Amino acid sequence: MKWRPVLLSPLLFIFLVSITTGFHGLVLSHTIPEEHDHQHSNKMRLELIHRHSPQLIGKVVHEASNNNMPKSQQERILELVVRDTTRHRMISHKRGQYGPNSRRKNWEFNTSIEMPMHSGADYGVGEYFVEVRVGKPAQKFMLIADTGSELTWVYCSTRNTHKRRHRNHRRVFHADRSSSFETIPCLSNMCKVQLADLFSLTTCPTPITPCAYDFRYIDGSAALGIFAKDTITVGLTNGRKMMLDNVLVGCTESTQGGVFKGADGVLGLGYNKFSFTTKAAEKFGGKFSYCLVDHLSPMNISNYLIFGGTRNEHSLLGHVRYTKLLLNVLPPFYAINVMGISIGDVMLRIPFAVWDANVGGGTILDSGTSLTILAEPAYKPVMNALGISLSKYKRLFSDIKPFEYCFNSTGFDRSLVPRLVFHFADGARFEPLVKSYIIDVAPQTKCLGFLSVRWPGNSIIGNIMQQNHLWEFDLVRSVVGFAPSSCT
DSSP states (O other): OOOOTTTTOOOOOOOOOOOOOOOOOOOOOOOOSSOOTTTTOOOOOEEEEEEOOOOHHHHHHHGGGOOOOSSSHHHHHHHHHHHHHHHHHHHHHTSOOOOSSSSOOOOBBOOOOOEEOOOBBBOOSSSEEEEEEEETTTTEEEEEETOOOOEEEOOOOOOTGGGGGGGTTTEEEEEEGGGTEEBBBTTTTIIIIIIIGGTTTTOSSSSTTEEEEEEEOOSSSSEEEEEEEEEEOOOOTOEEEEEEEEEEEEEEEESSSSSSOOOOEEEEEESSSTTTHHHHTTTTEEEEEEEOOOOOOOOOEEEEEEEEEEGGGGGSSOEEEEEEEETTTTSSEEEEEEEEEEEEEEOOOGGGGGGGGTTOOOEOOOOSOOEEEHHHHHHHHHHHHHHTTTSSEEOOOSSSOOOOOOOETTTTOOSSSOOEEEEEEOEEEOOOOOGGGGEETTTEEEEEEEEOOOEEEEEEOHHHHHEEEEEEEETTTTEEEEEEEOOO
16 A cells, blocks of 8 residues: 655555455564564564454444444445455556565564454555554554554654644544654655655655655645654564664554544555564564454454464465565565466466566555456456356346356355365465355355456455465565465
8 A cells, every 4th residue: 555646646455454355463562672662573463454344343443433434345345346346456556666675684583473363344555554653662553454554543643743634533643642753854855765765755854854744646636744753562472573774654643535434544565675564574583474263154263464483384275386586576566486376276367468567567465455456368268267156046137346247045055066266386285265266245146256357467365265374475585475264
């Protein structure tokens, strides 16, 4: 999730972390025994709360207008579609704006962090929410976890901020109460050069004026504020906490548009040297992972965003497979090298250019997008093949737009549906569950959970397709591992 300033021309993801997609608080209530004491910890974990989670409704809904609360499953799904479409336009808009990173990070293995995620109601631009604490002493916020955004920012009040700017937002970071809050001067090289890709502004009335930013969505929504560095407190699996110092944090003084409603800001999980992912991963061996339970699960089951440590082998339901991460192809997104899709062991006839980012295609894993989006030359063969396999069920031609193929699911048997498989260039195969691409939209109604975009265009494997799988990103080896999992 990222915005382009109007002068130069979000999440994701739907991860509410559409992880999103996309990941949706943090168990951070214990006292820190010693600052930076993580000798006995094995991972950092943040809880991810989905936009439709009862837990998030309890925490967030009372803070925002609920006039637009989805009333039914169909309304919730259609809301996801609208957000996915807007997010894809944003992702397409960002293409070509970045050059490859000139230097690789030297990752220092230390320990690990674990951050919980739940499934809940969306009032932001991503798919999942996560609870984090910013500043010294720590102040608690519910942020959108977004693998498509580099910058972590919070609604913020400084001595120069007029109180009216945040009159409709309960949780605001009071920068003057944090002893570790330090602004970045507008005359600095960091402001003028290093933060240029994060939409820093050239305005600089005095040498000590803070470096300002103006993030804008394609739909005109915006976040405006100043860059600073501060401390973020995270929870460890041993019940302790640790502090990540000098994290780049945006102090957002005002926003435009309603896309941030219910969220206190954004946790940037994209691939960029200033993102939260980079800051946390460098302390934990360069790895992070998440595992998303069924987004329609009625149980209060947690999803977790984890930095460092080893995976829970007991939760895996199959072997871990690895494929290459193309980290510098479509930054800040996590691109993968798809070479084809098969259905029922038959490889579909899809032009290879669809998967080639160098000619306008390419595929990304995105926690901030819910449904899976395919460029039209891939979308049509997939829909045709699956449509044939579902022809015995009564097709529904109603107002369930923009879904192209919906049917009466009475008597539906998932075991009879030919399995869809994503094939990667290095031989790995990702076989999602049938319920991840033939999705429940309304009572007795299922639809093929794909959206089409015009070619050329990027394809996106969304968080519903990723659910019930472990996804482990290794930024040192530039690979992502995945395996079916109960996510417990």
